[in-house]
Amino acid sequence: MSEQNFTIQTSNLSIGYKSKSETITIAQNINLDLEKGKLIALIGENGIGKSTLLKTLTGIIPPLKGEVTLLHKPLQSYKPLDLAQELSIVLTEKLPPSNLTVYEIISLGRQPYTNWLGTLSEEDTIKIEEAISLTEIQHLVHKKHDEISDGQLQIALIARALAQDTSIIILDEPTTHLDLVHKATLLKLLQKLTHETGKTILYSTHDIDLAIQMTDEMIVFTPTQIVQDQPCNLIQTGIFNTLFDTEHLTFDATIGKFKIK
């Protein structure tokens, strides 16, 4: 595979927080290569640092050591507007109260491309319509954002990220508040998007068995290491048993699921 296919790479990356008095390192020596057109899941125990890693990859917090490269340029060298054209995010937190309709939310994804007043051009409208039809939410576009369900809102926010027309989309626990049907629908959508649009999609999740079935690659965040590989290879290495520091759970490699002892 050629080097050109990588969208995000990290080399010897250390992540954590720096304050005046101390530096808290959460993980070090992280080497990741996120490829174009792949759906990648990030898994790990609560509080292990998944969010910190995602924040570092999206440039919200600077790396402690090492480097993140986005499309072969250092992430830190991007201006906010240029970064917004390459990388979009979908968060779990609720939107602040407003009268925004789903269509307006999606069209806000075009802000990196619009003029100072935010007027939508013809191209902007086309991109918005594309995002709506890819996510199949035509019936929702005129609803207010608090009139739709959590699952529908997640999809609308994904449509917004699509309208932003970036090569990478990073989602923070997109399946959290959803039931199994909506989890499956959402992951199917992400899978379809990576394969149809060639985007790199990275998402963090606690639904390990679904991730094993649906993703191209997984990044496993354990207390001792961070490993990136295809799900079937990861199962063979037995890394899932080191994921949680507990004796109550064991990973059954034959069915790809955790069992309670």
Add this chain to the structure above:
Amino acid sequence: MPLTKKQNFLFIILLLVMVFLFLVNISLGSVSIPLKEVVNGLLSQKMSKESWEIILWNFRFPKAITAILVGIGLSMSGLLMQTLFRNPLAGPYVLGLSSGASLGVAFIILGTGFLPTFISSFFLSNYGLVLASSLGSFLVLMAVLLVSQKLKDTMAILIVGLMFGSFTSAIVSVLSYFTSAEKLQKFTFWSMGRISNLSWNEISLLSLFVLIGIGISFMVIKPLNALLLGEKYAQSIGINYKKTRFLIIMATSILAGSITAFAGPIAFIGLAVPHMAKLLFQTSNHFVLFWSTLLLGAIVMLCCDTIAQVPGNDITLPINAITSVIGAPVVIWLLVRKRRF
């Protein structure tokens, strides 16, 4: 997004209502001038009674202009704050900006007695008042902002505003204990709000500040729309958050500060008018809200002032009483209805 037919229609209606209220506001008062004469007077400067001309040009017209400036300025600063703090109850009065401005003015009116005359005369000038009250509201806004970053809880921000209100009144009562009766009276009248008797000099100075504040607000329409998604999303779509926040704070302190300096702390306009705009236009698009807030701000303030003049009577009620009587129920109604803001 382009305006819908309904929104265009509403804008035309509001514009007409504003013009009508402007004329009514000039026509009514202790002496009522017929509407026709008001139009004649404004257009051709000729009226059938000379006394009407004096009333029109020296009292009513400047007062109506001031009402419009105060209305649009306070409403705009309310809109900016509601979006910046993601809090539907934010407004210059509730967040304590007006209290901060009062404190500045209180120090000047009540406290200058301790200073030598040549210094106090500078501070007591209009420029001194505007400076002190803008500074006061700016400081309070900075404090509120600091708290809002420490505490993600939006209720805490309102409580801080409330605390500044109590703090101000405490300081003011200490100051008033030591000051002369005459100065105390001056401050009390100021604190009731006043939009009449502003000289043309004062009005042009006020319009300059309001214009600057509104101008900055117009520049941040696009980032304001991005902020509707929250700070993180806004940054992820290329908004320079620090710069945007700075511009919003500048605009609100200039607007709230200068208006409070000239017209006193006027309650609830800044909080209630943006909600009226959001309810009427059913949108969060700041391009629409910008113009509708301006129009509604002018309309509501003209309305309140007309009522405060008690048409056909010699008495004038303090403007603050009227805005509170109208504004407070609006806020309660909003809370009870738990509307989408």
